[in-house]
Amino acid sequence: DTAMTAATTTAYQVIEKQIRRTPDATAVVFGEFELTYRQLEARADDIAAALAAAGVGPDAVVAVALSRSPDLVATLLGVLKAGGVYLPVDPAYPANRLESMLHDSAPVVVVTDRATVESVAGTGVRCLLVEEITTACANPRPSLRPDHLAYLIYTSGSTGVPKGVAMTSGALTNLLRWHIGITDSGTDSRVAQFTALGFDVSVQEILSSLATGKSLIIPDDETRADPRALAAWLRQERISELFAPTPVVKAVCEAALEGGFDLPDLREVCQAGEALTLDARLKRFFLDSRTRLRNNYGPAETHVVTSHSLHDRDTDWPTVVPIGTPILNNH
Structure with a gap:
């Protein structure tokens, strides 16, 4: 049973509540530039x-x-x-x-x-x-519904x-509520803003980071396009969450293995948009780490509707990862 009271707040209001809780925490980092x-x-x-x-x-x-x-x-x-x-x-x-x-x-x-x-x-x-765009002289507060x-x-x-x-904002808020409930939160978490901006996962990636008080870390385009540079950047920037499709996940893990280093701060990898398959080397990479691998599934019309988490080191991880079970208010 995934039923939960329907969202009565908008997506922005979810973010706004977090801003009130941690106004001085770092929200966004791009190179040397930071915003609280x-x-x-x-x-x-x-x-x-x-x-x-x-x-x-x-x-x-x-x-x-x-x-x-x-x-x-x-x-x-x-x-x-x-x-x-x-x-x-x-x-x-x-x-x-x-x-x-x-x-x-x-x-x-x-x-x-x-x-x-x-x-x-x-x-x-x-x-x-x-x-x-300069300093605002008015603060818009339109009457918004989910x-x-x-x-x-x-x-x-x-x-x-x-x-x-x-x-809709209500559907997006439902996704954020689910994400908040299943992931770690806190100002020590650092989320990579990797996903292509035209892909719906980027909205989840950006807003879920801000809704949980995390820091959104933005790579430059050259780093993002090179698996070896990206793997090194993930380690250097102490990234704890990465949203990426299977080919990127495999390429980054392979680059880390070839480079002889691990990604000790990476706690969660969320995959979507592709079937998730694990070969022996990829399984070993994750099993030797403390990283949770999450397979999210859903068409663009609904965003994420099901999810499956791999985190138990005492069980055999499947080669073909299932799409999992419904998230909140889906069946």
């Missing part, structure tokens, strides 16, 4: 006010064309606080895909920066440069034309 939860909220407030002034309110789509950065995290929170619908747009997408997504979703505005504005400048959508939309993400289009999949 208090500073992140202040930046999100500024962005939310700018969005509200641009006409954003409940269920209004806001496209976000930014590379991974603290400003992207603040913009995601700002969109949610303004009541908008977060639509991640990768500036590296082909021009026809960008135009198709923006035409189909009809965003009120696209938040971008000077480095990426050219990728969306010709789409006809109003651009808001994040560098030009059935208001929180994000809109487009599928890859591998089986045809990409389609937009919208998620």
Whole structure:
């Protein structure tokens, strides 16, 4: 029985409660740059006010064309606080895909920066440069319900034309409540912001970190693309949680084995988007560590609906990992 009282709070309110608990803890790290939860909220407030002034309110789509950065995290929170619908747009997408997504979703505005504005400048959508957003003079507090939309993400289009999949704030809050209940929390935890921003797991990765008082650590693009560099970065940055698909998990573990080092701080690896299979070397890597391996499953239309955890060192881990059992309020 997975039934639990339905969420009555929005996803942003879940984050806001954590901000009140740990305002001075580190929320986001990118190289030498850090933001506390208090500073992140202040930046999100500024962005939310700018969005509200641009006409954003409940269920209004806001496209976000930014590379991974603290400003992207603040913009995601700002969109949610303004009541908008977060639509991640990768500036590296082909021009026809960008135009198709923006035409189909009809965003009120696209938040971008000077480095990426050219990728969306010709789409006809109003651009808001994040560098030009200054201190807010008003703090928007729209009346939001759990059935208001929180994000809109487009599928890859591998089986045809990409389609937009919208998620309500209530469904997202349910996912966060489940995640909070099954993972360790605390300001000593460090979560890698690895997942591609156009993949729905990135929303869980970012928001679950902030909802539990953890630090979200952002790698640069070169590190993210190189398994050896990524494995070394995970060790150097003392990353405790990694969200990544099976091929990346295997490549990182193989790089660590070849490099002759372990990842002692890595406590949880969440895999989604691929079938999870374990060969002998990958099993040994995890069995020799204290890392829990979690296999999450769910289509884009629902996000995670089932999950299976491998953490018992006294049992034989399967070669093909099952998709597990339903999460809260799923069956």
